[in-house]
Amino acid sequence: MEAFSFAQIPIDRSRPLQPQLHSALLSRINEGLLPAGTRLPSSRRLADELGVSRNTVLIVIDQLKAEGYLESRPGSGVAVKSELPAGKVARVQWQSQEHLPPLSRVGQQWSNYEAISHEQCLPFTVGVPDLKAFPDATWLRLQRRHQERMPLRGFQEDQGYQPLRESLTHYLKTSRGVICDADQIIITQGAQQALALCALVLLDEEDTVMLEEPGYRGARDAFKSRNAHFYAVGLGDNGIDVTALPQSPPGRLLYTTPTHQYPLGGILPAADRLRLLDWAARHRLWVIEDDYDSEFHFHAKPIAALQGMAEQTPVLYMGSFSKTLYPALRLGYLVVPKPLVPTLVAAKRALGGETPLLTQAVVADFIAEGHFIRHLRRMRQLYQCKWDHLRALVEDQLKGLATPVARSAGMHLALMIDCQSDVELASEFRGAGFGSTPLSWYYASGKGRSGLVLGFANTSEAEREEGISVLRDLIPRC
Amino acid sequence: MEAFSFAQIPIDRSRPLQPQLHSALLSRINEGLLPAGTRLPSSRRLADELGVSRNTVLIVIDQLKAEGYLESRPGSGVAVKSELPAGKVARVQWQSQEHLPPLSRVGQQWSNYEAISHEQCLPFTVGVPDLKAFPDATWLRLQRRHQERMPLRGFQEDQGYQPLRESLTHYLKTSRGVICDADQIIITQGAQQALALCALVLLDEEDTVMLEEPGYRGARDAFKSRNAHFYAVGLGDNGIDVTALPQSPPGRLLYTTPTHQYPLGGILPAADRLRLLDWAARHRLWVIEDDYDSEFHFHAKPIAALQGMAEQTPVLYMGSFSKTLYPALRLGYLVVPKPLVPTLVAAKRALGGETPLLTQAVVADFIAEGHFIRHLRRMRQLYQCKWDHLRALVEDQLKGLATPVARSAGMHLALMIDCQSDVELASEFRGAGFGSTPLSWYYASGKGRSGLVLGFANTSEAEREEGISVLRDLIPRC
Numbered sequence: 022m023e024a025f026s027f028a029q030i031p032i033d034r035s036r037p038l039q040p041q042l043h044s045a046l047l048s049r050i051n052e053g054l055l056p057a058g059t060r061l062p063s064s065r066r067l068a069d070e071l072g073v074s075r076n077t078v079l080i081v082i083d084q085l086k087a088e089g090y091l092e093s094r095p096g097s098g099v100a101v102k103s104e105l106p107a108g109k110v111a112r113v114q115w116q117s118q119e120h121l122p123p124l125s126r127v128g129q130q131w132s133n134y135e136a137i138s139h140e141q142c143l144p145f146t147v148g149v150p151d152l153k154a155f156p157d158a159t160w161l162r163l164q165r166r167h168q169e170r171m172p173l174r175g176f177q178e179d180q181g182y183q184p185l186r187e188s189l190t191h192y193l194k195t196s197r198g199v200i201c202d203a204d205q206i207i208i209t210q211g212a213q214q215a216l217a218l219c220a221l222v223l224l225d226e227e228d229t230v231m232l233e234e235p236g237y238r239g240a241r242d243a244f245k246s247r248n249a250h251f252y253a254v255g256l257g258d259n260g261i262d263v264t265a266l267p268q269s270p271p272g273r274l275l276y277t278t279p280t281h282q283y284p285l286g287g288i289l290p291a292a293d294r295l296r297l298l299d300w301a302a303r304h305r306l307w308v309i310e311d312d313y314d315s316e317f318h319f320h321a322k323p324i325a326a327l328q329g330m331a332e333q334t335p336v337l338y339m340g341s342f343s344k345t346l347y348p349a350l351r352l353g354y355l356v357v358p359k360p361l362v363p364t365l366v367a368a369k370r371a372l373g374g375e376t377p378l379l380t381q382a383v384v385a386d387f388i389a390e391g392h393f394i395r396h397l398r399r400m401r402q403l404y405q406c407k408w409d410h411l412r413a414l415v416e417d418q419l420k421g422l423a424t425p426v427a428r429s430a431g432m433h434l435a436l437m438i439d440c441q442s443d444v445e446l447a448s449e450f451r452g453a454g455f456g457s458t459p460l461s462w463y464y465a466s467g468k469g470r471s472g473l474v475l476g477f478a479n480t481s482e483a484e485r486e487e488g489i490s491v492l493r494d495l496i497p498r499c
Numbered sequence: 500m501e502a503f504s505f506a507q508i509p510i511d512r513s514r515p516l517q518p519q520l521h522s523a524l525l526s527r528i529n530e531g532l533l534p535a536g537t538r539l540p541s542s543r544r545l546a547d548e549l550g551v552s553r554n555t556v557l558i559v560i561d562q563l564k565a566e567g568y569l570e571s572r573p574g575s576g577v578a579v580k581s582e583l584p585a586g587k588v589a590r591v592q593w594q595s596q597e598h599l600p601p602l603s604r605v606g607q608q609w610s611n612y613e614a615i616s617h618e619q620c621l622p623f624t625v626g627v628p629d630l631k632a633f634p635d636a637t638w639l640r641l642q643r644r645h646q647e648r649m650p651l652r653g654f655q656e657d658q659g660y661q662p663l664r665e666s667l668t669h670y671l672k673t674s675r676g677v678i679c680d681a682d683q684i685i686i687t688q689g690a691q692q693a694l695a696l697c698a699l700v701l702l703d704e705e706d707t708v709m710l711e712e713p714g715y716r717g718a719r720d721a722f723k724s725r726n727a728h729f730y731a732v733g734l735g736d737n738g739i740d741v742t743a744l745p746q747s748p749p750g751r752l753l754y755t756t757p758t759h760q761y762p763l764g765g766i767l768p769a770a771d772r773l774r775l776l777d778w779a780a781r782h783r784l785w786v787i788e789d790d791y792d793s794e795f796h797f798h799a800k801p802i803a804a805l806q807g808m809a810e811q812t813p814v815l816y817m818g819s820f821s822k823t824l825y826p827a828l829r830l831g832y833l834v835v836p837k838p839l840v841p842t843l844v845a846a847k848r849a850l851g852g853e854t855p856l857l858t859q860a861v862v863a864d865f866i867a868e869g870h871f872i873r874h875l876r877r878m879r880q881l882y883q884c885k886w887d888h889l890r891a892l893v894e895d896q897l898k899g900l901a902t903p904v905a906r907s908a909g910m911h912l913a914l915m916i917d918c919q920s921d922v923e924l925a926s927e928f929r930g931a932g933f934g935s936t937p938l939s940w941y942y943a944s945g946k947g948r949s950g951l952v953l954g955f956a957n958t959s960e961a962e963r964e965e966g967i968s969v970l971r972d973l974i975p976r977c
Binding site: 036040122168169195213225228246292333349358361363368375377 | 515518522565568580599600601602604609610613624630633639646649650651652653673688689692700702704720723768769771784803808825829836838839848849850852854858957
C-alpha cells in the first residue's frame with residue numbers, strides 16, 4: 022500500500038481532531054486500504070502529513086493499539102495487526118433487512134406501527150388539561166425546596182417515594198373512598214405503566230381480557246404487550262352493562278372505568294357496582310378500576326370507588342396525574358390488594374425501576390399542603406364553564422349534524438356523527454388546526470359508532486367557537 | 500330501625516366533614532343498619548342530631564342519591580333505595596388471600612419478591628456517581644430556561660424529544676463510535692426500560708437468553724418479564740469469552756457488556772468484537788450491547804462500540820444517564836437498527852408512554868452546549884483519583900484477604916474474597932454503614948465466586964479508609 026497517502030485523509034479543524042483521526046484510520050483499516058501488516062509512518066511524519074499535533078497522533082495510535090487494530094513492532098514502529106482479517110467486517114454487513122433476526126410474536130404485531138407524533142397539543146386534543154392554568158409559582162417553590170437534596174438523586178424505593186404514598190393514601194380515602202395503606206400504593210410512570218404492570222402479572226400470553234366497548238385504547242395497547250385477546254362488554258345508560266357480564270368468563274381480568282366511562286361518560290350506580298364486584302368474586306376475577314378523571318365531575322361529588330366498597334376486593338385501582346396536573350409529568354399510581362404488592366414492585370423493578378424522585382417529592386408536598394385540592398377545585402369550575410359553553414355551541418350549531426353523548430363531564434365531549442369515515446373527518450379537522458379522536462378508534466372490534474371525541478379542557482373560548490363552526494362546515498362534506 | 504340514632508355517628512370536627520358523613524352513612528347502609536326503605540329524618544333534623552351544617556347534610560344526601568343509595572320519596576323526604584340488597588356487600592368480602600384470583604406465570608415467580616429499600620445511598624453502594632459533584636448551577640439555569648414552556652407539559656413523541664435525540668446522535672458518534680441517525684434513538688426510563696423493551700419485542704415467553712456469567716442482575720430482571728431461561732457464557736481475560744459462544748445457539752439474543760464487563764471489568768479487544776459480530780450474523784442473532792459506563796475508562800479512550808463496527812449490525816446499543824448524571828433522573832436510551840424503530844416505539848407506548856419532557860429538554864441542552872463532555876472529563880479525573888486511592892488501600896490493607904479483579908476502572912471495584920457467605924459479609928458491612936453488593940449475586944447460576952463489589956464514586960477519602968479497615972476486621976470473621 023505504498024500508494025496510500027495519509028495526507029489525503031480529510032481533517033475538519035472545526036471539530037474535535039482525535040475522534041476524526043481515530044475513525045478515519047479505523048475505517049481505512051476495515052476497508053482494507055491499510056491491510057494487516059501495513060507499517061505506519063513515524064508519529065512525527067504522520068503528524069506532519071495530517072497537519073495535526075504529534076500528541077494527537079500518539080493518543081489515537083495508543084487508542085487503536087488498545088482496541089487491537091495496531092501493534093508495536095519491536096524497533097520498527099507501529100503496524101496494522103496481523104490477526105485482524107479485514108474480511109470479517111464485510112461478513113457482518115447485511116445487504117437488506119431480511120437478514121435481521123426475527124422478532125417475538127408481541128414484537129411482530131407492532132412491526133408496522135405508525136407513531137403518532139403529537140407535535141404540539143392542539144385545541145381539542147383529547148386528554149390535555151388546561152396547561153396555562155397550572156400553578157407555576159407554587160410548583161417552582163416546592164421544586165426549589167427539594168431541588169438540591171442529594172438523597173433525591175440516588176436510589177430509594179422502587180415502590181415509590183414514601184411521603185407521596187402517604188399523601189395519596191389520605192387524598193384517595195377522603196376524595197375517592199379508596200381504602201388502603203401507603204404500602205398498598207405503587208407509584209408508576211403514568212397510568213400507562215400501571216396498566217402494563219397489571220398486564221404483566223395478571224395475564225399470561227394470549228389470555229383474554231374483558232373490557233368496555235367502546236373503551237380506552239391505551240389499556241388495549243398495554244394488554245397487547247401480552248398478546249391478549251379481547252372480550253367486549255357493551256355499555257348501558259350508565260357505563261358498563263353489568264347484565265352483559267359473561268356468566269362463564271373467558272378470562273380472569275376485567276378492565277373498567279366505572280366512575281366516568283371512557284369515552285362515552287356514564288357513572289355506574291352503586292347497585293351495579295355491587296353486582297359487578299359480586300360477579301368478580303364468584304368467578305375469581307381481577308378487576309382493574311381506572312379512575313382516570315373522576316376529579317372532574319361537575320354535578321355531584323364523584324361516586325365512591327369500587328375498590329373501597331368492601332373490605333377485600335379483587336380490585337386494582339389506578340389513577341394518574343396526567344389530567345389533574347399535566348401529562349408530561351408521567352406520574353400515576355396503582356392501589357392493589359396487599360398480597361399483590363411484592364409481585365407488582367418486582368414487575369416495576371423489571372420494567373423500569375424507580376420513578377424520578379424529585380417529581381415525587383414535589384407532588385407529595387403539593388398534595389399534603391392542600392394545593393392539589395385547591396387546584397382541582399379551580400379546575401373543576403374552569404372546566405365546567407368550558408363544558409357548558411361547548412355544549413351550548415354544539416346544541417346551537419351542530420343540531421342535526423352531531424349528537425353529544427357524554428352523560429357525564431370531565432375533560433372531553435363525545436359527539437355521535439353520521440359520516441363515511443370519522444377518521445377522515447378527524448384528519449380534516451386536524452388540517453384546520455384542531456385535535457380530536459375519531460370515535461371509531463375506541464372500539465376494540467373496529468366496527469363501532471362514528472363520531473369525534475373533543476378534549477375541551479385546553480381550549481379557549483375563541484378556539485371552541487372556531488372549532489365548532491369548522492365542524493359545521495366539515496361534517497356535511499364527510 | 501327506630502332504634503338507630505344518627506346522633507351516635509361520631510364526627511371528628513378536625514377533619515373534613517362531608518367525606519366523614521358520606522362514608523358513615525354509606526357503611527351503615529352497607530352494614531344493614533339502615534336497610535332498604537328506611538326513611539331519613541329531615542335534613543334540618545339530621546343536621547341538628549349530627550351537629551353539622553344543614554348544607555353539609557344536603558350535599559351528602561345528594562351525593563348518596565347520585566350514587567344510588569338513597570332516593571326521594573314524593574312528598575315524604577328521602578329513603579334508602581329499595582333495590583339495593585345490603586347482603587351483596589358481604590358476598591364480595593374475602594376471608595383470606597387464597598380467595599384472590601391467580602397470577603400469571605411471570606407474576607408467580609415474583610410473588611415472594613423482597614423489595615430492596617435503598618433508604619439512602621451508602622458509601623460503596625454500587626452504581627451511584629458522586630452526587631455532590633453534580634453541576635447544580637448549570638442544571639438549574641437550563642431548567643429555568645424550559646420550566647414554563649407549555650409544549651413541555653403536554654404530549655410530544657413517545658420515541659423521545661427530538662433535540663435530545665439529535666444531541667445524543669452527535670455525542671455517541673464522536674465519543675463512542677456509534678453510527679446512527681436521531682430517528683434510530685429511543686429515549687427510555689433509564690437503562691432498565693431499555694432492557695424491558697428489548698425483552699418484550701425480541702423474546703417470546705420461555706425463550707433462552709445468552710448472557711455473561713457473572714453479569715448484570717438488572718438485565719436478568721428484565722428478561723424474567725418474559726420468563727426467559729439463561730445460557731451463561733463465561734469470561735476470558737478481557738470480558739466475554741468469544742471462544743465459548745455456542746455454535747448452535749439456544750436462543751436468538753445475546754446480552755453483553757463489551758466495553759467494561761459488568762461487574763468484573765475487562766475490555767473486549769476489536770478482533771474479538773468482530774468475531775462476536777460475525778457469530779451473531781451467521782446465526783441470525785440479536786445482540787444487546789450495554790455500554791453502561793464506558794465514559795469512565797481512565798487509561799485509554801474507551802474502545803469503539805460494537806454497534807458502529809459495521810454498517811448494519813444486529814446490535815441494540817443501550818446507555819444511561821444514571822452514572823453520568825444521576826440515577827433518580829431515570830433517563831436512558833436505545834440505539835436500534837432502523838427496521839426495529841416502529842416496533843420499539845409501539846412497545847414503549849404500551850409499557851409507559853412518553854418520557855418526562857422537561858428532563859429531556861434540559862439534558863438535550865446540557866449535551867449540546869458542551870456541559871456534558873466537561874462534566875464527564877471532570878468526573879473521569881475525580882473517579883481516577885478515588886480509584887487509585889482505593890486500589891492502594893486494598894493492596895496495603897487487604898493483602899491476603901481480598902483480590903481486586905477489575906481489569907478496568909469505571910465506578911466500582913470488584914474484590915474476590917474467600918468466605919463462607921459474601922451475602923453475610925455484605926450485610927455485616929452494611930451494618931457498619933457501608934453499601935456493597937455480594938459478588939455471588941451477579942451469577943445467574945447462583946454458584947459463583949464469592950466477594951464484594953464496591954462502588955467508590957460516591958465515597959469520600961475518609962469513608963474509603965474507614966470502609967476498608969472495617970473490611971479488614973470483617974473478612975477474617977466471615
